[in-house]
Amino acid sequence: MTEIKYNEPMRNHTSFKIGGPVSEMWFPKSDTELQDTLALLHNRGVSPLVIGRGTNLLVSDSPLDIVVVKTYPELAKTEVRGNEIYARSGAALSAIAALARDNSLTGFEFAHGIPGSLGGAIFMNAGAYGGDMAGVTAHVYAFDSGGELLGFTNEQCGFSYRHSVFSVTGDVILAAKIQLERGDADEIAAKMRDLAERRRESQPLDLPGAGSAFKRPKNGFAAQMIDEAGLRGYRVGDAAVSDKHAGFIVNLGGATCDDVLRVIEHVRSEVFKRFGVELEPEIRMIK
Secondary structure: OOEEEEEEEHHHOOOOOOOOEEEEEEEOOOHHHHHHHHHHHHHOOOOOEEEOOOOOEEEOOOOEEEEEEEOOOOOOOEEEEOOEEEEEOOOEHHHHHHHHHHOOEEOOHHHOOOOOEHHHHHHOOOEEOOEEHHHOEEEEEEEOOOOOEEEEEOHHHOOEOOEOOHHHHOOEEEEEEEEOEEOOHHHHHHHHHHHHHHHHHHOOOOOOEEEEOEOOOOOOOHHHHHHHOOOOOOEEOOEEEOOOOOOEEEEOOOOOHHHHHHHHHHHHHHHHHHHOOOOOEOOEEEO
């Protein structure tokens, strides 16, 4: 039976370690439980917020009258089928990458260091180091708001930069087939180690945050513009532009949602004044 928690603090479920209580949080443990949960909530007229590892969320500190459905870590089964990996939405990207490596499958190395789960990665077409989910996702299975199972080809997913059709329709991703190629396990492992080292050297992995704070503008790079605007280290309360990478906003210990929002708005204002570029947040905000 699906576990339900009431008045559950979102700070316990986001990588930012920020977020007040939500009315209900449901924890389905199987495909059927997820389907039944969505159908029950639909009959109540409720559209839930579905999360995995909560790595791209900034949530209000105030109580929120919403229902959250969490797929991680229960809905995380993975399976290798030839050159494909079939994975549930709650599977960590790092676990899928490790499974690919162990089975000499290449093409997913870029995702090894992305801290999120598969569902969220497909939802926003996550990517890094020249790769993205659009390039490896062969098929997606999802439930509509009433719990009906749907199938999507790669083309039907409507992938573009940090976007997919699921961010528009609200369909809930259940699982996906990841199409990879045969490779050398040692070379795959070496590439993953190299990317991991590059991340450790350049990103503030030791502090709570939500990854890249801003989408890549059409011209230039957000982090470079923020740095050149003199905003590296800019701080409001315990929220700050990272000293290590200006494209990241971090929680120094006791940051509130408002602290982070004020940093985001100041950065956007200053970058626009200097470069005439409107930075678009990559972090998904729940207020």
